[in-house]
Structure formats: C-alpha cells, structure tokens
Amino acid sequence: MHENFAPAVYLLASHRNGTLYVGVTSHLVQRLHQHRESMLEGFSKDKGTKRLVWFEMHATMEHAITREKRIKKWNRAWKVRLIEECNPDWHDLALDLGFEALPSRRIG
DSSP states (O other), X not given: OOTTOOOEEEEEESSTTOOEEEEEESOHHHHHHHHHTTOXXXXXXXXXXXXXXXXXXXXSHHHHHHHHHHHHHXXXXXXXXXXXXXXXXXXXXXXXXXXXXXXXXXXX
C-alpha cells in the first residue's frame, strides 16, 4: 500500500454558510492542493469551494465512498450540523495541514 494512502471524506465551503461540496479522496492534502489551485474542473471550481470545514478519515476507500454517498444525500441542515459539531466557526482546517490562508470572500 502506498504510504500516502489515507481514505478521507471531506466538506469544502466557499465561505461560512456558503456553498458546500462533499468529496472523497485517498490523499487529502494532495486533493486540497488541487481544489485550492482550481486544478479540478466541475462544481467545486465553478462555485469556489476551497475551504476545508470538515473531514473524516477511513480505514478503506470502500468505507469512505459509502460515507460520501450517504452525506451527499443529506439535506443542507444536516451537513451544516455535521460541520458545526466540530468546527462551529467554520475555520479553514487546511491551515492546520500546512496550507496558507485563502483571501476572505465574505465578511461575517
């Protein structure tokens, strides 16, 4: 198994209470870099969801994918509650992983 293999489910936001994106990856730091540099085409790039507001590590990709699919079906209020249970101020958790702060898009 590759040493960087670490299945994770994550939620990105455009800003506090902004647009949400649910994703899954086997390498969270690499995927965050791709999102933050707008390297991935699609919803996340179009909506500017670059701030990591929640993530969860898993033992296998199968478990991570199952969890991602479940969360994608949730309504917004449930996703917001999931974020706010561990990150009530919607801090960009990527800063704790060594990333630079993103420019503020919204005040408040």
